Amino acid sequence: MDHPEGGTSHPCSHLHIGFHSENRWPVRRVITASAFTMLIAKQYYPQEWEALDSTLGEKFAETLDGILIAERQNCRIIGDDYFAELEERSFHFG
Structure with a gap:
């Protein structure tokens, strides 16, 4: 569905939060599988994240x-052809 100001209700790149399938949060980047997996691990398993982190190197x-x-850095930015100006002006993950 297109919006009058040039956006869509189904962004090209988006996240679903929760179980409501129409709940789409626009994302300005293509998230790699590694980045997505690590982000989920960090957010949903913080104790395990910290425990594993303590076993790694000392440099950041x-x-x-x-x-x-x-x-x-591997999550490329989506071009203007696929990310509407309305999505850019509205709330989105950048």
């Missing part, structure tokens, strides 16, 4: 947060 780049931030 060697920590889980450092690895997740580096993986974000």
Whole structure:
């Protein structure tokens, strides 16, 4: 469904939060499988994330947060052809 100002109710890249299938949160990046998996692990399993993180290297780049931030660089930004101006002006994950 198109909106009068050029957006859609079904964004090209989006997340579903919860079980309501019409609940689509626009995302400005294509999230890689690694980034998505790490983000879910960090948000839903924080104790395990911290426990595993303590076994890694001492430099920030060697920590889980450092690895997740580096993986974000692999999540390319969606071009304007696929991310409507209305989606850009509204709430979205960037």
